[in-house]
Structure formats: structure tokens, C-alpha cells
Amino acid sequence: MSVPATMRVTKIPSMDLTMTNLAYCSPADLHHFADMGTELFMALLADRVILNLAYPFKLDSFFFFFRFLYNQAKLIVEQLGLNNLTSHQSVERGHIALNGAQRRCIKVSSGDEVSVSRFIPPNDFDLALLKLKLEFVKKEASRTEQVDAVVLSNHLKKIFMNQVMSSGQRVTFEYHMTAYIFTVNQVIMKGQENSGDVERGMISIDTSFIFEAANTSSIKFVNQHEAASSNILKGDVNPQSLGIGGLGEQFAYICRRALLSRFVPLQMFHKLGINHVKGLLLYGPPGTGKTLMANQIGKILNGKEPKVVRGPDIVSEMIGKTEKNIRDLFADAENDQRKRGDQSKHHVIIFDEIDAICKMGGSTRAAEVARHRIVQQLATKMDGMKALNNILLIGVTNRKDLLPEELLRPGRFELKVKFSLPDESGRLQILEILTDNMENSFLAPDVNLQELAARTEKYSGAELEALVNSSVSCAFNRASSVHPTKMGFDEESFKITMEDFLHALHPLASRPSGMMDFQST
């Protein structure tokens, strides 16, 4: 019999099963989900979350760690016709039991139908890094807790080994007699050439964790760097899984030079007497992924969006205001370092279009003096970064030639990374990333990304994004001309074809490239 297309949601039959993050079904349904040759039973629910399935039985601490073996044993028992062994077999056939967090995550209530399909994990599905936001299940205003990130990582690996985690998923678990819930903020896959789905992956023995406390909880983490370091140290993070295509070399270089030292355990860091790179300049033509890279680097360090400021917003006509804006940029990091010392979190500041501070005010003598003052202010603040171990300033520009030498000296923007237009394999990676969001079902089988990569020489990543968007518009136009009177589209039959891409390619290809007048330095 095949996997049922939908199942009826019900509540978890027993309290002791609510903290496992497993979904439960009847033994008659379970074997539909078996991944032959492994002990895994997995289902994709509502196209949103993948859960490991089990047969409900009374968990004691011994069986908990052997639940998959237990599942197997139960199946054999079932096949031999020796049913009804325990009093916990209370999930009816055609039903799937989910805990509250799981139901909220896939937006269903008990009694609703939910779509289900068997999920077989692809090769190379292991997670390198998982970023989780942690909070207490029961919110008590006065409660504070210090959590050792290394111990918690090991605990999570033990209880959730081989479970799939998807971005945005919320999972409840018990740790030291306390009920916690985490939200999956970001997943990063192990290094591999072609990362498939970047939204989810499976916890393995090598998965590292970065934790962040939810604003509402007062959880403090210790040993955070140690918990997160192993994969970064091994160079095991794949930039494609972060949505960055064709920039493998730049990514590896930045990880090695600007990130690695921040993941060295603190005692060792002090003993080695090393210094972090505090200033990183990303430069190159427009639309080549500099800002995208800066954002992802920030997220790797902190597990959340970095602070982003744009040069044109920092610059002000009011006397002294630009200098103040520059001083303010550093204030949070300075305060944090003063209060927390070595335990301060990393502050990543992205200064986009930094060249704007060198262009302000026109060509008068007064404007020149003002520009000089502002550059001095930035240089002084960057020199102050020497005393701060918690800051990384990332400057982004496509006019490096405008930046004065004094900002590029060692100790200031000491690490400079050049970005160029992607080559053919880079363009293919970018196209794969951009079309991955379409959940392949919208992409007609005749779409040949390799051919498109070959035909888009001199395109930047941003222009490839425009090409994909424009192909979608072509497909919509085509769909609306077929059914001019219909307001909506039939989602089932809507497809973006190779012809749509070629159509979209035409005007872009004949347009003079924005790259042509770019002055590279």
C-alpha cells in the first residue's frame, strides 16, 4: 500500500512523548515511511517540516535512546501479527500525532487534515552549523539560567541525531529538568559542490551549534565559541548553502583570515597572543555579491542580522553630524566590551557604499576640509578597534580608488577582498541558487541552467537575478494571454520554460552592460 497523501492530525498520546520532536503514527502507517537500509522513518508535512516518525510506545530512559531499533522490532512484531503489545498504541490508523510546537509550526490544529509524503534524505544532507534561538517554554520573569553551549550541543546531538531541522522550525526539548524551546534561525550545510535544499539539513555527529537567547528570556551562554568552532576550523561550510554562488575562493579566504581566530577557544587565543582582523574591505563591480557576502559573514559570527549602515545615510549636511554618526557606529561594541569583556558577543558592522564619505560636498575647499575631518574621525575610531576584541567592520564599495590610503593601512581596513564578475561555473551556481527558491515544480524540465550560464557572459549576480525575475514575468504574461479573462493562475500548470528565459535574455543581452563603465582598481 502507498503512503497516504493526507493524515488527520491528533495530539501526542502521552506526555512523556512530547519532548522528542518525533511525530507518532500507528504501526500500520509507519512502514510506509521507512527508508530502506536505514532505521529512519521520515515524513514531509504540509511541504514545510520534515519529522522523524515513530510508533508510540512508553518511553523509559533506556528505550528512548534506542527508539529506532525499537521501531524496527515493533514492525517485525506487527508483521508477525503480534499486535497490541503496549498500552500506548493509541494513535489510530490514518492519524498523525504532533505536539503543540509542531502543530503551530505547520499551522494545523488537532482534527485537521495535513499533507504527508515519505521523505528520503538525499546524500550530503548533513548540517555543518545550526543557529538556534533558545527560550524557556514557561516564561518566568525572574528566571535566569547559565547554559554551557558545549554541553547543550552534545545533548541536542544525542537526542536529535538524524533528525531534520528546517529554517523557522520550533522544537521543544528537556534539558536539566527544564523545558526549553528553540527556533531554527539558520542552517548551514557541510561543504559540497552542489548543495540542494538550503533550508534544511540533518543533525549529524559533526554538526556545530550557535545559540542565541530570545529577547524575552535571560539565558546566558558560556563556551559559545568552542561549540561553534569545529566546522569553521575545518573549512567545512559551503557558501552555496548560504545562498552565495561563485565566490568559493573569496569565502574561504575571508573565513581563514577574518573569522577563524574568532572561533579559537579564548584561553588559546590569549596564549597565542594573536589579534583578530577588525577591518575587512570588500570591493569590486556592482551586483557581484559583496553586500550578500558581508551579511552572511555577519550571520556566521553572530547568528543574526548584522548592523548595516549606508555611506549616503551617514553623511549629513549638518556640521559635526557625520562625525557623530561615525562615533555612534562603534558605541554598542564599545559598551559591550566594557561591560562583558571577553564574553561580549561579536559586533559586525557593515558600512555599505563607504566611498560616499569621500564624495560628499563637491569640489570646494570647505568640502575638502570636511571630508578630511570625516576620514580622520573614521581612522581614529578604527585605531580604537585595536582595544576591542568584539568588532568586525566590513566596508563595501565599488570605488576602492576613491578611498584614501590612510583608511587602507594595517589595523584599519587591513584585509581587502576583490570581487569580480562570475565565470561560467559561478553563474551556474548563482542560477541554481536563484531558481532553487522556485521549488523546482515551477521550473519546466526543458530549462537548461548550464546553457543559460554559458549565454550570460559578463552578467553580474544581480543581473542574473534580474534575468530570473524577468523570466517569471514572461511566464506570467504567457499564462495570462492564454486565459485573458481569468484573474488567477492555475498553480498546478504554471511553468517557467526555457523560452521564457531566452525571451528575458534578449533585451538584457542587447542592453549595454552596466559593467562596462566600471573602474576597477
Ligand SMILES: Nc1ncnc2c1ncn2[C@@H]1O[C@H](COP(=O)(O)OP(=O)(O)OP(=O)(O)O)[C@@H](O)[C@H]1O
Ligand atoms: N555571488 C552571488 N551569489 C548569489 N546571488 C548573488 C550573487 N551576487 C549577486 N547576487 C544577487 O544580487 C543581489 C545584489 O547583490 P549585492 O547587493 O550583494 O551586490 P553588491 O556587490 O553589494 O552590489 P553593489 O556594489 O551595487 O552594492 C543579491 O541580493 C543577490 O540576490
